[in-house]
Amino acid sequence: MTTTVLDPRIARFPFPFRDDSYRYSTNVEPARRFTPTEAGGWGDRVLDIDDEYRDELAQRAAILRRDPSRCTVLPHMRAAAWDTLLTLLRELAATHPQQMTLERDGARYRWRNQLLGTDQEFTYGGDASLPGGPLGFAGQQVQEDIVLLDQREGSLWADAGLVTFAADWSLGFDVGMRFLEVHGPVPRIHEERVITRAEQFLMRLQPGEEFRRTNWTMTVDRRLDASTETYPEWGRDRRLVVDDDRLPDRLHLRVEVQHLIRLAESGAVLFLIRTYLASLTELARIPGWRRRLGSVLAELPQDMTDYKGLTRYRDAAAHWLTEGWRYAP
C-alpha cells in the first residue's frame, strides 16, 4: 500500500478502458453510477465541478471572445436552450446545495453560485435577461461542453451548442447536420452500425432519462481547445512531440464523459461533453492504467489509430508505457 496522496485529478479520472484492447461499441450506461477505478472512481454525478472550474471557465470565456460562433443556437432551438439552462442550474443546485441555489417565482428565477460569486436574476424565455443568453450563461456555470439535438423526420439534428473544448471537430461546421453525419467518415463498417444504434436508442429516450458513455483520444499538452479551427496552433505538435524528451509529460490521454439526456420540457436531447486530460506520467503512477493503456495503444488497428489522429506518436507512447517508464528520471 502506498501512502502518497493522489492528485484529485487522478483519483477522479474516468479511465475508460475495460479491456486490454479497444474497439468501438455503443457503450452507453445509465448516468449517475459511481464507477470505481484503481485510483479512486468517478461518475456519481452528471455535472462535475473540480479544481479546474474557474480556470476552464476563464479559458472558455476567452475562446468565445475570439470566436463567438462557438455558441450557436438555430432559431427553432430557443425553447430547448432555455430548457437546458434550467436543467443544468437545477442539477448544479442539487449537487452543491451549500454553494448554489435556484429560486423560482413564476417565470422569474434567481440563480446564486457562491463558487463564482454569481447572483443573477432572469426571466424564463427572455434571452436578453441573461448575459450570453440561456446557452451562453449555462456555459459560464458548467465545465461541460453542450450540444443540443432536435428530433424530427426520424433523425437527430445538431442544431445548437456551446462547444469550446472540441477534440478535432467543430460546432461551426457541424451545426444543423444530422447526428449521423457529425461523426464524419468512420473507418469501419462496424462503427456505422454502432452509431445508427446509438441514434435509434437516443430517439427512444423518454423525458428526463439520462445515460452516459465515454470516448477517448490523445492530445499534446493540456490543450482543451483542440478544435478544427485551431488546428494550425496544435497540429504540428503531434509530429514534434515524438522527438521531445518531455513526451510522457506532454502527451495526454483525453477522455470525454458524455451525458445524453432527454430534456423534459422541450423534448430535445442534451448532449454534454466533459473533457478530462491526464499525462502519461500521471497515468503511469497507477500501474494497472500504465499497463492497460500501453496494451491498448500497441494493439490499436492502424485505421482506428489514423482516425483518432494518433499515428505519429502511437508507437512512442506505447513504448514508453511498456518499457520506457522504468528509465524515467
Next chain:
Amino acid sequence: MSVDLSPTAVQAREAGLLLQVADAEPAAPGIRTLRLRSPDGAPLPSFPPGSHIVVDCGTRRNAYSLTGPGREPEFYSVSVLLRPDGDGGSDFLHRVRVGDLLGVSRPRSAFVPVATARRHLYVAGGIGITPLLSHVRAATEWGRPFELLYAHRPGAGAHTAELRELCGERLREFPGRAEFQRALEDAVRSQPLGTHLYVCGPAGLLDFVHAAAGRAGWPQERVHAERFSAALDPGEPFTASLAGTGARIPVPAGVSLLEALERAGTAVPHMCRQGVCGECRLRVVRGRPLHRDLYLSPEERAAGDAVMACVSRSHDEELELDL
C-alpha cells in the same frame, strides 16, 4: 385516504411517482378533471407538449394526456372521460376522492411539436382536445403561429374557457360535423408550406383528417396523430435453463431475463439494460429467442443462437442458455 396496494400499484410506484389527488372537478358532462400533486408539495418532473402519464386505476393502467403547464409543474392535470362500457379504469378515476394516492408513471412523450415547423394546425374532436392543450400553451408562450379547430357537441367541450383565453381568434369551435369538415378542407388547402398538422380525436375524425390532408397534397410526415406508445410490454413468463448447471430459472412477466438470472445468483455482464450496448449477449442452445433489442443484426437474429438478456425474452416456454 385509501392506499391501493394492488401489485400493479406497487409496480407503478417503484418505476414512477406516487401522487395525491389535490382536487377533482367536473369539466364537462361525463368528464372529470383531476389535479395530482406530490404529497410533499415538491415540483413534479417537467414534460414536453403532448405528453401523457400512465395512471394506476385499481386493476387497470390507463394513459391520460397532461393538460397543465409543463415546466416544473406543481400539479399534473388529467381529464378523464367516463366510459361506462370501458374496462373500469375511467370509472375508478371518477370515484377517487381528494386526498387519495395514485400510482402514476413519469411523463411519456410521443406527440411533440416539430420545432422547425413554420406553423402549427391543431385539430381536435371531443376529449381529443386534451393532448393539444399543452401544445397550444407552449405555442402561445414561444410565439409560434398556430390555429386550432375543435369539434365537439354543443355544451360538451372540455377546457373551452381555458382554450378561448389562451387562443383568442386562433380557436374555432364546431358543434356540427358538416361545418367542421368544410372548415378543415379549407384549412388544409390554405396553410403555408412548412405547416405541420396535429390531430387527436375519435377514429372517424382521424380518418377524415388524413384523407383531407392527402387530397390537399400534404406529405405524410407533416401530419401527426396522437397514439399512445406502449412501454415495453411485460411479456409472457418463460423458463431459462442453464446448460452448464442444469438449473431452471423462472422468468416471470415484467421481469427481464437479466434480472431473473441476477436474482438467481448468475451474474451476466451488462451496461445499458436497454438492448443497445451488446454487453449482455448470451448464447442460446435451444429454444427460440423473442428479440426486442437494437443490438443484434438481422442476420444474427435470424441465426437464433444469441439473445440480449436485458430486454429480450423467449417464444418458447423454455430457453436453454450456454451458462
